[in-house]
Amino acid sequence: MVVLAASIVSKTGKPLVSRQYMEMSRIRIEGLLAAFPKLVGTGKQHTYVETENVRYIYQPMEGLYLLLITNKQSNILEDLETLRLLSKLVPEFSQSLEEESVAGKAFELIFAFDEVISLGHKENITVQQVKQNCEMESHEEKLHKLIIQSKINDTKDIMKKKVADIEKSKMEQKKIGLTTALSGFGSKAASSLMQDLDSGASSYRMEPTPVPVAVSKPSTSAARGPSKGMQLGKAKKANDFLETLAKEGEVVELEVSKPAGGVAAVTANVAAEPVSLAIEEKLSVSLNKQGGVENLEVQGTMSLVVNSDEDAFIRVAVTGGPNKGFQFKTHPNIDKNLYGSANVLGLKDPSRPFPTGSELGILKWRFQSKEESLVPLSINCWPSVSGGESYVNIEYESTSDLDLQNVQIVIPLPASGHAPTVNQVDGEWRYDSRRSALIWAIELIDDTNRSGSLEFVTSAADAEAFYPVEVTFSSNKTFCDIHITGVEHTQKGGPVKFGLKKSLETAEYSVV
Secondary structure (H helix, E strand, C coil), X not given: XXXXXXXXXXXXXXXXXXXXXXXXXXXXXXXXXXXXHHHCCCCCCCCEEECCCEEEEEEEECCEEEEEEEECCCCHHHHHHHHHHHHHHHHHHCCCCCHHHHXXXXXXXXXXXXXXXXXXEECCCCHHHXXXXXXXXXXXXXXXHXXXXXXXXXXXXXXXXXXXXXXXHHHHHHHHHHHHHHHHHCHHHHHHHHHHHHCCCCCCCCCCCCCCHHHHHHHHHHHHHHHHHHHHHHHHHHHHHHHHHHHHHHHCCCEECCCCCHHHHHHHHHHHCCEEEEEEEEEEEEECCCCCEEEEEEEEEEEEEECCHHHCCEEEEEEECCCCCCEEEECCCECHHHHHHHXXXXXXXXXCCCCECCEEEEEEEEEEECCHHHCCCEEEEEEEEECCEEXXXXXXXXXXXXXXXXXXXXXXXXXXXXXXXXXXXXXXXXEECCCCEEEEEEEEECCCXXXXXXXXXXXXXXXXXXXXXXXXXXXXXXCCCEEEEEEEECCCCCECCEEEEEEEEEEEEEEC
């Protein structure tokens, strides 16, 4: 018998625990493990599969496979005996046979496998002996732990001594200060009080006596104490304020008109701009599963929030590209003639201010088309039935210049109650049992991954069962080519600082 490798793999071929026992390249081992799921037939009772060069001997363990890879000359009876022994060891070291639990005990399982297999050959050993060998205590380890604990105890003793010295020093300083304060009462009174303090007297009551000048010194130092406390409080408030600004600057993504003073000034002023502007678009797309666009609609809004009463008398200058096919509408209180002639959004009555503290939409636009080249993300789904199962290949393609963030493609599944088997995915996936759907997630689609695919297997179903496919994403670019060139004060003149946020989100995006 010659065992090349022992492994625990998921049904998708993902190795959770893997141990190599013969000299082979890592790429070769990974290739053998990756080929295994394709060689295992469903509904068969075989415990081995042979290829041209190696033999796979396996045993299903709930959602996993315990796998031995041997050469074809190996004695298969001995191999099966080894496999049975390993299958008894796995539950001893892993509380459950879930992927996460087994992967968490990978090192313990590898050590146990090494007790059973040595240089590719089975050792004459039992489950109890393997557990005993893996749990053996080391005298050197015990000695090392004792030394570490001794050092910890010594350090604690030193710390206690230092604390006692500090307390003693504080008491001495108090005695010196009290002696100075009582110098006006005479040496006998001072001496008597100090003796009482040394002997541990809890209190000392003095009768009202005219206070000499010397007593005023501690009073002066006491008066300075709150002054220092006030200064510390001011510093803390200032630090908290700066930390708050920094946090808000990191969370809120704003495009700010850059003031003089560099990056630090921009960071400090992000959350405190007098005017906040937002350009937001909602995208609705309906794609035909046979190809083509049923409908593409964009609805956009430009809104502003005035944060300061002094800067409520403003107007906003905008610029943009040709924006062919876009229909624009201004708020009823906005001067349409001024916008039409100079691309400036201002109130009809310049003497009136914008409302402060509330969001106001000042410009809206709408765009509708059936042009396929404008679709930011196209989806193609290819389901087929074979051998009682549905094989589904789905791919995405993005031909626009938009960078799509937090992309989620939701594919409905037949109501089988079981997660699909995913053979290949560009990105990440998860199974939503409540919705009976597979959720394909791509964190970012940009110029590095304008296309990708997903392949999975599930229970047999008609092709219509995998529709409609729903898509959600966001972007910091918009369809409408519109920009803010500046905000001007209508009474004082001159520019007003502003913050700008752009966003595009999907309202309804589906393939039907």
